[in-house]
Amino acid sequence: MQIKHEILELLKKGKNLLAFSYGSDSSALFYFLMQKNISFDLALINYKTRTNSDKEESKAKELALKFQKQIFIKTAPKFKGNFEKEARNFRYDFFHQICLENSYDHLILAHHLNDQFEWFLMQLSRGAGLVEILGMNEIEKHENYDIVRPLLFVSKNEILNFLKENKIFYFNDESNDDIKYFRNFIRQEFSNSFVEKFSKGLKRSFDYLRKDQQKIYDLKKIQNFKGILICPKEESMIAKALKIQGVVPSAKQREQMLKSDCVISGKIGIAYKNDKAFIFPYEVCEKLPKKFKEECRKAQIPKSLRAYFYNHNIEILSFKF
Structure with missing residues (x-):
């Protein structure tokens, strides 16, 4: 896996919190950051929706203890409405609270190229403009901390190869196969096969689109x-x-x-x-x-x-x- 030098340098200078699930993406990022001698702590949410939910939490505690990392854990309630939306809001509220209370400079998320393209297609299907379809950025500034996505230009296949080469254990999230969730439907029907065939061109396209976005909105900063x-x-x-x-x-x-x-x-x-x-x-x-x-x-x-x-x-x- 290759991650931009400037992002690694940024993470070396601050106090970092990694959103961790023990799935393939966050596990790969965990060990990659370890290899680069970047310090970080962990935050995990137990949704209690899968067979392995409690086991994942237990193993995450063991991992944190092994590598002497602080871990923040919260159990989610049963969501009555749109699970994806409510779970996302709950998740980000939890991360936000931890970052503020513990003065973290960076919240590290394991979103990757496939996630970025899934979001692009989801927003495109709903009718969206340039800002929305490019909703994910490698560095996203908030008032008290930055959200950092080091893997945003790394494909899922690259992540899986890294895990295999380094013999890294992770849990497989079976809920990702359930196409009743719109994101999973987009992933299985469209995005994964496209990224597998055209990942190099896709990376360049997203890079060009972001540069164009910066030019368009240069005088309209928030x-x-x-x-x-x-x-x-x-x-x-x-x-x-x-x-x-x-x-x-x-x-x-x-x-x-x-x-x-x-x-x-x-x-x-x-x-x-x-x-x-x-x-x-x-x-x-x-x-x-x-x-x-x-x-x-x-x-x-x-x-x-x-x-x-x-x-x-x-x-x-x-x-x-």
Whole structure:
């Protein structure tokens, strides 16, 4: 496996948390990082959905003990709605909490080239723009830490070869074979066979597309003001900001968010002012002081954003947008 030198250098300089499942991808990344003398700790979620779920957790604890790594483990509840979506939100909320509480600089994820192409096809099938179909980046900056995907340009076959050559044990996730999940359907019917045949060209294409994306959006960077993401009032940019805040909007939510101020997935607020969109963790306050509300009105701060300002003691006059 080959990983970009600049990514390895970045990881050598910070405190790292690896999202670990004991599957093929995270296991390969675990041992690759070990080979490169990069320090990291582990975070694992037990979904209790498979025969090996508890065994994977037990073996992960043994692995962490063997290599003297801290491991954070959480058991997921039974999700009643869309499992993929709810599991993803639960997972990222857990990782986010750990990174904040323990001052990690980097959250390392084992997404690879096949995952990247699966996402591309899934978004393409739903009707998406450039920002959405290129939803995964090698380095994704958040307010307090970066998400890093070292394997994003490494194919699944390369990962499996690395595991075989180094005789590395891992668990096979049988749920990946269940095509009732849309991602698995895309994987089995389209993406895996394509990547196997055209991985070199696919890597170059994704590289070119990202360079084009940077040129297009160079003057439209998403700004961060005390946890509030500010971007142009454009669908693709708002969707990107939502993703940074931990929510991938559905087609229905995308329609909703373009009509007026709203709350997405019950936790991320969107407010508009002139040609700007403000994306922020939605909060409430039982009763805002009358004087504070009047100051917000004069400063033209959107109503749904005022509770966030009040709860975080943000100086109204510092809001220059």
